[in-house]
Amino acid sequence: MLRGLKIFLAVLLCGAAWLSFDAWYTPLEVRQQAAAERVTGGPDEFAATKAFTEALWGSLRWAAPLAVIAALLALFQLHRLAPFLSAAGRGFQAATSASEKPRDSRQTWLIRGFVAAWLIIAMSQFGESIVQRMRDWQSYGLHSGQTSLPNLSDTNYLVIRYLEEATPPDAKILVLSDQKLFFLSYYLLPRRLYHPMHPDSEFVIPLAQGKRQLAAYTRADLPPQYLDELQPDYVLEYFEGDAFVDPARVREDPEWLKFLGQGQITTKRPKIQVILRPYPTEGTP
DSSP, rough: OOOHHHHHHHHHHHHHHHHHHHHHHHHHHHHHHHTTOOOOOOOHHHHHHHHHHHHHHHHHHHHHHHHHHHHHOOOOOOHHHHHHHHHHHHHHHHHHHHOOGGGHHHHHHHHHHHHHHHHHHHHHHHHHHHHHHHHTHHHHHTTTHHHTTOOOOHHHHHHHHHHHSSSTOEEEEEEEEESOOOOHHHHTTTTTEOOOOOOGGTTTTOOOGOOSSOOOOOOGSSHHHHHHHHHHHHEEEEEOTTTTTTTTTTTTOOOHHHHHHTTTTTOOOOSEEEEEEETTTTOOO
């Protein structure tokens, strides 16, 4: 075991040292350009690739030197590390052993298999979260969602929570709204949202409390072929401005009313219009 541990630590040390040298020696722009040359999509994919490379390279610049230090410490303290790992291995075997009887060996290996599967799932989810964080670097950097998206209103949060409960994670949602809804696409991942922006609202900055009414498309404005081509799973109508909120339709979605009433259909009249219907059964209002 000692020989194998030495080989592993030596390989780790060499790999971490090479990554550390490469991360600090190679300019970030060179790596970004190399990654961008492999992009086949449009400007959004190009920007996302550059941001991902920046986050990855920035992480390597501190993670690789730390790995070098950790490998060196482990090599110098190998006389203590090897007995510790041996004791940990024996402890794991004792903790996961169903019995000392040979006939219980299957149960023992089943328990160890479950523990190994749990560790693999935990590490894979941790890795996926790191990768997703790097992909989000373009928009958020080291800032939290509250800092990056300070204009979220209470009704915005309500709609986010409602859609999280009412739609599956892989849902494809067409959104019709008089709001700027860039935040929805982030907070509702991995759902895919499609929000056709009205040309008159494309470059208009909204004001708090709906003080500036934005133009928007309604369900009746969409040509039939648009929905046929998009084929969404749901169609969401979300309006807050007086120009689009229809008092006769604010109670049209019973699930929204039940959500507002925390399980019971609320008797209050909502101030905003939220209607979520599956497509193609959602019909035309």
